[in-house]
Amino acid sequence: MxxxxxxxxxxxxxxxxxxxxxEMSVERFVDAFSFSGGGVPFMTAGGLPHDQALIDEVQGVRRNALYHRYAIRQLARFFGCAPVLAEVVAARNAASRDYANYTKALYGACxxxxxxxxxxxxxxxxxxxxxxxxxxxxxxxxxxxxxxxxxxxxxxxxxxxxxxxxxxxxxxxxxxxxxxxxxxxxxxxxxxxxxxxxxxxxxxxxxxxxxxxxxxxxxxxxxxxxxxxxxxxxxxxxxxxxxxxxxxxxxxxxxxxxxxxxxxxxxxxxxxxxxxxxxxxxxxxxxxxxxxxxxxxxxxxxxxxxxxxxxxxxxxxxxxxxxxxxxxxxxxxxxxxxxxxxxxxxxxxxxxxxxxxxxxxxxxxxxxxxxxxxxxxxxxxxxxxxxxxxxx
Ligand SMILES: [Zn+2]
Incomplete structure (x- = not known):
């Protein structure tokens, strides 16, 4: 109830x-969409090398937050796609080509x-x-x-x-x-x-x-x-x-x-x-x-x-x-x-x-x-x- x-x-x-x-890559979407995201993972922004292992580590932290899991499922419902990160990012990239109508539909839905x-x-x-x-x-x-x-x-x-x-x-x-x-x-x-x-x-x-x-x-x-x-x-x-x-x-x-x-x-x-x-x-x-x-x-x-x-x-x-x-x-x-x-x-x-x-x-x-x-x-x-x- x-x-x-x-x-x-x-x-x-x-x-x-x-x-x-x-248009966003999957990694960029995860960075920007996450708590404290703001675009660039701060671990790699302060003098540490941008090596792939470090980027993968930060992505792992973000993708396993409960917020992220919930958010992907909510967005998948909105797009009518499978609750899979890559599919959600592809769907948002396609929909947001008409950005004004995309934000209108998103905000209208909630x-x-x-x-x-x-x-x-x-x-x-x-x-x-x-x-x-x-x-x-x-x-x-x-x-x-x-x-x-x-x-x-x-x-x-x-x-x-x-x-x-x-x-x-x-x-x-x-x-x-x-x-x-x-x-x-x-x-x-x-x-x-x-x-x-x-x-x-x-x-x-x-x-x-x-x-x-x-x-x-x-x-x-x-x-x-x-x-x-x-x-x-x-x-x-x-x-x-x-x-x-x-x-x-x-x-x-x-x-x-x-x-x-x-x-x-x-x-x-x-x-x-x-x-x-x-x-x-x-x-x-x-x-x-x-x-x-x-x-x-x-x-x-x-x-x-x-x-x-x-x-x-x-x-x-x-x-x-x-x-x-x-x-x-x-x-x-x-x-x-x-x-x-x-x-x-x-x-x-x-x-x-x-x-x-x-x-x-x-x-x-x-x-x-x-x-x-x-x-x-x-x-x-x-x-x-x-x-x-x-x-x-
Ligand atoms: Zn604030």
Missing amino acids: TIELSHLPAVDVHCHPFLDPG GLATLVTDFGYPLPAVDVDAFKAEIAAQVIPIYRIEPLIVELLAAPIGWAEFKRRYDETIVDVIQNQGFYGLKSVIAYRTGLDVSPLSRTPDQGLQALDAIRRGIGGNAMKKLRDHLLCRALELCMELDVPMQIHTGMGDYEVNLVACRPALLMDLLRFPTFRACKVLLVHTGYPYHAEAGYMANMLPRVYCDVSEGIPFAAHAAERIFLETLEMAPLNKVCFGTDGYTMPEINFVGTMLGKQALGRALQRLVDEDLLDKAGALEAGAWILAENAQRLYGFV
Whole structure:
């Protein structure tokens, strides 16, 4: 038994842009389609020789992930071919020659209507209009602050100019360039243990000065912490949400310093608690922590992306454990799809199935009635994200 959600529209609240990847070899498809894929296997990208044995080893890791096995079977069903990797890749290569119609059919089949898209990955950034032109879904662009920080650090400027350009760029992208909110991946850099006192203006001045004079120490963390606090303030002034990466990520993530609970001091601080914050990936594998924060802090939300689809059969558990504490109007569906449209498709298929089973279990346990479960399904799949970002 399951609550039937397949007919409902879905909003992918966290994913990334991609352009038509064209015809793909089986190996390239596996790389791009896998968790942490992004194209080139990182094992072979960092100075290790590109010998065949190493490439085969990485391919073996990817092809034996449960996510991969599930995804190939879902795609085979869509194409009407045998659930065999080579046949699925051949079918997607043939279908994607008409790329616009291919993405339309894929997203139509799973009911994916909207992509809330972080344009800060990959770099160099994909052009927003080029992505919109290629993809058969509504695109809601999100602006990531870290590439801006890198750009300003590379410019020969002092703190006054740094600060002015940082603020002006963020205001401009929100007010004039069609971005709906900000995103930070500080968990990938210096971690989530950000003191709310980092907002003091002198911390930015002192940290940039130390970096410029090469006496950094922990100056980079102080600078990033200060700039995250400033971004939260700008979000409040501009009335847009801030996404903060928490929990799992690719091989660069600081998996120790990415726990959502590390953000508690910052997000409950009076200066910042009016900011709408989306805890991306609901902090998986620390998702119960993120759910607790969404309960405790009125403007904190969770999204289940990346754990769904890449943690495969954890999908139902992610929903259930996040919803132990997170209110039903604070959890958003997402996939963290990147590189190619098939990841968003597989994530949406898996997400709907898992959410349907999770909600059925809540009905079986008499925590929700059937009507309440259907309503919660529509909220989590789309309406919570629509309310948070203010689009329909
Ligand atoms: Zn992402």
